[in-house]
Amino acid sequence: METFDSISKRKSVREYQAKPIAKNLLEKLVDAGRRAPTARAVEPWEFVVITDEEKLKKLGEIASTGSFIKSAGSCIAIFCKDTKYYLEDGSAATENVLLAAADLGLGACWVAGDKKPYTGEVSKLLSAPPELKLVSLISLGWPKEKSAQVKSRKLEDVIHWDKF
Numbered sequence: 001m002e003t004f005d006s007i008s009k010r011k012s013v014r015e016y017q018a019k020p021i022a023k024n025l026l027e028k029l030v031d032a033g034r035r036a037p038t039a040r041a042v043e044p045w046e047f048v049v050i051t052d053e054e055k056l057k058k059l060g061e062i063a064s065t066g067s068f069i070k071s072a073g074s075c076i077a078i079f080c081k082d083t084k085y086y087l088e089d090g091s092a093a094t095e096n097v098l099l100a101a102a103d104l105g106l107g108a109c110w111v112a113g114d115k116k117p118y119t120g121e122v123s124k125l126l127s128a129p130p131e132l133k134l135v136s137l138i139s140l141g142w143p144k145e146k147s148a149q150v151k152s153r154k155l156e157d158v159i160h161w162d163k164f
């Protein structure tokens with residue numbers, strides 16, 4: 001699939017088939033994440049790939065805005081060292097993973113990490129070193145249904161040439 005196809009097909013998918021995701025595909029997703037741009041070339045990220053059903057269930061309980069993680073085939077938690085640009089770097093890596101997932105035909109949804117009250121509990125569940133900050137959780141699975149991306153703001157609503 002071409003890059004622009006992945007970008008235009010990507011959408012948040014929160015319902016998944018009960019079908020596992022092969023390990024090599026999960027590795028591909030992390031590989032896409034680690035290739036993201038990173039301020040000052042720090043590469044502050046760590047990726048925790050969760051496939052254990054019990055852990056996915058617990059994550060879905062802890063992350064109140066990501067309860068659908070319970071029925072996901074996998075979840076990738078992106079942590080970053082507490083650098084000046086950790087949030088930008090972690091977010092860039094998150095988007096890379098989402099686009100790679102779309103490319104592979106996988107459904108995925110960005111679940112908030114940073115700023116959420118449950119970050120500490122997630123870190124504890126995943127035995128994360130205390131100095132690392134949770135940026136995002138990416139819920140993953142083979143989509144139950146295919147549906148199109150919906151965007152309310154069109155190109156002509158958001159584009160400005162030289163000035164507003």
Ligand SMILES: Cc1cc2nc3c(=O)[nH]c(=O)nc-3n(C[C@H](O)[C@H](O)[C@H](O)COP(=O)(O)O)c2cc1C
Nearest residue numbers: 010011012013014065066109110111112113149150
């Ligand atoms: C920083 C960020 C945090 C998000 N957190 C959540 C979340 O906790 N739970 C959720 O269901 N979706 C979450 N989303 C997904 C958005 O709801 C979704 O991207 C938005 O509704 C647009 O839909 P689309 O992704 O299908 O284009 C998050 C997205 C971003 C960028």
